[in-house]
Amino acid sequence: MTETAATVPVDGVAVTAIGVAIIRARESERGDRLYDDPQAKNFVAAARKGFTPERWARMEALADQFYDGRTIGVRLVDERFREAIEAGCSQIVLLGAGLDTRAYRLDLPPALHIYEIDLPELFAFKEPVLSATAATPTCHRHVVIADLRENWRKPLLDTGFDPTVPTCWVDEGSLGYLNQDWNRQVVQTLTELSAPASRFGAARIPIDPEAPQYRDLRRLVSGDNTPQPTPPTPAPDYGIEQWLDNIGWTTEFRTWNDMIAHLPRPTTPVDPRIGTIDAIRR
Ligand SMILES: C[S@@+](CC[C@H](N)C(=O)[O-])C[C@H]1O[C@@H](n2cnc3c(N)ncnc32)[C@H](O)[C@@H]1O
Numbered sequence: 001m002t003e004t005a006a007t008v009p010v011d012g013v014a015v016t017a018i019g020v021a022i023i024r025a026r027e028s029e030r031g032d033r034l035y036d037d038p039q040a041k042n043f044v045a046a047a048r049k050g051f052t053p054e055r056w057a058r059m060e061a062l063a064d065q066f067y068d069g070r071t072i073g074v075r076l077v078d079e080r081f082r083e084a085i086e087a088g089c090s091q092i093v094l095l096g097a098g099l100d101t102r103a104y105r106l107d108l109p110p111a112l113h114i115y116e117i118d119l120p121e122l123f124a125f126k127e128p129v130l131s132a133t134a135a136t137p138t139c140h141r142h143v144v145i146a147d148l149r150e151n152w153r154k155p156l157l158d159t160g161f162d163p164t165v166p167t168c169w170v171d172e173g174s175l176g177y178l179n180q181d182w183n184r185q186v187v188q189t190l191t192e193l194s195a196p197a198s199r200f201g202a203a204r205i206p207i208d209p210e211a212p213q214y215r216d217l218r219r220l221v222s223g224d225n226t227p228q229p230t231p232p233t234p235a236p237d238y239g240i241e242q243w244l245d246n247i248g249w250t251t252e253f254r255t256w257n258d259m260i261a262h263l264p265r266p267t268t269p270v271d272p273r274i275g276t277i278d279a280i281r282r
Helices: 015-029 040-048 053-086 120-131 153-158 180-192 212-221 240-246 256-260
Strands: 091-095 113-118 140-145 167-171 199-204 249-255 275-281
Touching (some): 015 040, 015 053, 040 120, 053 167, 053 212, 113 120, 113 153, 240 249, 240 275, 256 275
Parallel strands (some): 091 167, 113 140
Antiparallel strands (some): 199 275, 249 275
16 A cells, blocks of 8 residues: 655644644653653654755744643643543544644543544645554544635534534634634534533633734744735633523633643743633533
8 A cells, every 4th residue: 555645734824733743742752741742743753844944943933932831731621631521522523633643642432533623734744644653543533624714514524423412622723713703603613513511612812913923923824925914913702701602502711820720830820811711512
């Protein structure tokens, strides 16, 4: 059997997934690591070959800037996976899965189904890199090639997703790439696909699009070709709980400070309005 070569996404939003893989590879090397992602270093090694040394150095510098908060976020989502499974969710959907390997690394129950939604260019890189290793997922893993701005419901259902059983929906840094209308449209769709007791977490983090790391990120994503206009600063959406309640979710806000208090990593307390809105489908 011939192996398909991995095509490295060197621009476009899929590039951001490589940045997160760099972060997970770094964390996995630490003696005091918060999680272990053995595949991350394979993605990093394969991706590096697609970049010029100058662009790769910028990618690593960006990973440095996002490292502290992002790596803790990975651990928190690991914990959310386990809570959701214990609470009876038998499906997990990753919205913008990127180079996530939780289907392999978390020793998840064999009956669990994970659906990874992302763009074709992401999977054109991810799947060949995974195939080149001997790793196998411990649960059912489904690749769903779809654009969240378009009709992703059909590809998800076609891959075997069952809307009658409780599902945990995970947005780990992807809905931020959609404007608010699309963001809400994605949540509207997942709401329609959610059986009672399904779960969803919406991050509430004010982002300053003028901050240097976001400017650098936009330049990399654009392939340095098109000058990227600064998007308007998204206002923290304090109406989202009411909106989620109106469409059928019961919500509870958890502050970032509370969520990370149990972790063995020193951090500086942040604005208590930053955190996650945990939602459970009625
Ligand atoms: C910052 S990465 C995060 C990836 C992953 N959740 C993680 O934490 O490693 C954002 C991901 O969202 C995906 N993405 C962005 N816009 C998307 C869209 N419209 N449809 C599907 N995936 C999208 C990108 O391809 C990328 O893999």
